[in-house]
Amino acid sequence: MSSMPSEGAAMTNTALRRDVRLAPAASRVLGAVRIHRDVAAIADLWRDFGTRAAGTPYQMFDWVMAYADTLGRANGETLIVATVEDTAGDLVLLLPLALRRDKATIVATLPGGKQANFHMPLFDPTAIPLLDKAACVNILHEIARTAGTIDVFAFSNQPADWQGIPNPFASLGGHRSPSPGFKRDLDFPPDKTAHVLHGGETRKKMRKKERRLSEIGVLDYRRVVDPLESTRVLDSFLDQKGLRFQQKHINNPFADPAAIAFLKRGSEQMGNREPAIELYALTVGDRIIATFGGTSAGTRFCGMFNSFSTEDDVIKSSPGDLLLTYVIETQCRRGLATFDLGVGEAPYKLVVCDKIEELTDTYMPVSLKGQAYGLADGGMRAAKRWVKQTPWAKALLDRVRQRLT
Incomplete structure (x- = not known):
């Protein structure tokens, strides 16, 4: 693929x-x-x-x-x-x-x-x-x-x-x-992603949040390709998502060992082929404070899962929102035409997706x-x-x- x-x-x-x-x-x-x-x-x-x-x-x-x-x-x-x-x-x-x-x-x-x-x-x-x-x-x-x-x-x-x-x-x-799906067309220049997704006041707050995180350690957005790092990112996702499900009183589907095996198998690179599941991470120093996983084919990228740290020193900086903006900008730079956040209602989807499917x-x-x-x-x-x-x-x-x- x-x-x-x-x-x-x-x-x-x-x-x-x-x-x-x-x-x-x-x-x-x-x-x-x-x-x-x-x-x-x-x-x-x-x-x-x-x-x-x-x-x-x-x-x-x-x-x-x-x-x-x-x-x-x-x-x-x-x-x-x-x-x-x-x-x-x-x-x-x-x-x-x-x-x-x-x-x-x-x-x-x-x-x-x-x-x-x-x-x-x-x-x-x-x-x-x-x-x-x-x-x-x-x-x-x-x-x-x-x-x-x-x-x-x-x-x-x-x-x-x-x-x-x-x-x-x-x-x-x-x-x-x-439930419907949520998507948007990537019909804008990559360097205008934040302007398209967020208003001026929100962009100002995002820059302030990035500065606050940078005071803790080096701030880095990246797509994860190293196998050892992929394992570490998935482990962070499972920990962060598990805690989030617990806080919201929702059964955790990723507690199933077979679900964990699926994520690990899907994110493995097979030979010279791209992995079926792409992983992205936002790190501060050596800490992973947000993760994102998705899959792509043709001209469309499909978001599958995400997580963020709820630790006191980073949660106010909205690490999940910061990483999501980076992921969308990355798909623009790849020349893709459409980005979606899958099926199911959630307030954050309405922030970046302007079409209901x-x-x-x-x-x-x-x-x-x-x-x-x-x-x-x-x-x-x-x-x-x-x-x-x-x-x-x-x-x-x-x-x-x-x-x-």
């Missing part, structure tokens, strides 16, 4: 967004659906397709394998990959699927669980005219028939499009996800058991959205959570 697109790559992506609806489909016909259970055997195919396909970083090979070999395995999930070519043998669509058992029902989802903010297939943008609703339904039915065990496809947090290219699976319909949950049952699952799980997620959108219900839930933890 390349996380450093060239100017030419960015121009190519722009051309695809502009011309995708004009691609001729008359000479192209979809071919057979293939199921791959030996995922390692198609690693090169998957990685190569990822460099030219439309799709999120969460469906790229290295990110998916980091998850599948850790959290996925711990959750009892089985990874398979479906591919669809056209009759000329060109790959049109690649769909990784995590199969898991929910009581007596086999559910097929995209890998990643809550670690993946967005779910959609990887697909050839020029093949959009071939991937209408009827074609997508037929593809999923053929996957279920060939795999032999699937009862329902459950695709949560689906964007309507990705970088301006329509998501073909959005045509399957569904209902709004409990509504998402869709889709259930496609292929058996009676699957139909029952879709109704039940979809109902729960719809109820969750109602609670999030209803202030008094959300406040009541927060009070109950505090009493139970």
Whole structure:
């Protein structure tokens, strides 16, 4: 997975967004659906397709394998990959699927669980005219028939499009996800990042906070590439985030050893390839006072997690906000087009993200058991959205959570 697109790559992506609806489909016909259970055997195919396909970083090979070999395995999930070519043998669509058992029902989802903010297939943008609703339904039915065990496809947090290219699976319909995504376009010079994100008074306060931190020790913002430093940054993240969850009376999902293994596996550099998860840190002297992790593909960077120290001598200087501004400026310097902070409401996201990305949950049952699952799980997620959108219900839930933890 390349996380450093060239100017030419960015121009190519722009051309695809502009011309995708004009691609001729008359000479192209979809071919057979293939199921791959030996995922390692198609690693090169998957990685190569990822460099030219439309799709999120969460469906790229290295990110998916980091998850599948850790959290996925711990959750009892089985990874398979479906591919669809056209009759000329060109790959049109690649769909990784995590199969898991929910009581007596086999559910097929995209890998990643809550670690993946967005779910959609990887697909050839020029093949959009071939991937209408009827074609997508037929593809999923053929996957279920060939795999032999699937009862329902459950695709949560689906964007309507990705970088301006329509998501073909959005045509399957569904209902709004409990929470939207938050993003912004990086359409400004890197050295103007702070001016775009923050008003004059806020920038003045940020400069004062940096001076205050500099009195403690040397202040340094950086992307982390050294393996030993990566381990140290992840350890700081786990300590800082664990304390934060405890203070907010929220169960800590990163207390799971499999979650820790996922973060470590994802942030490892494999050969000459960029790691699936990028790490950033703000340090004062030899102390790590803020961390940030994310993933990127094509022209978009996706934030995954962050943390900051709550120690008395640094907390008033808002180290998390300072690092976030640096991370966004870094993506501008790389020539990326979009930055997002993932799914889920939080006040700090509204400070730097000026666009809300509504998402869709889709259930496609292929058996009676699957139909029952879709109704039940979809109902729960719809109820969750109602609670999030209803202030008094959300406040009541927060009070109950505090009493139970």
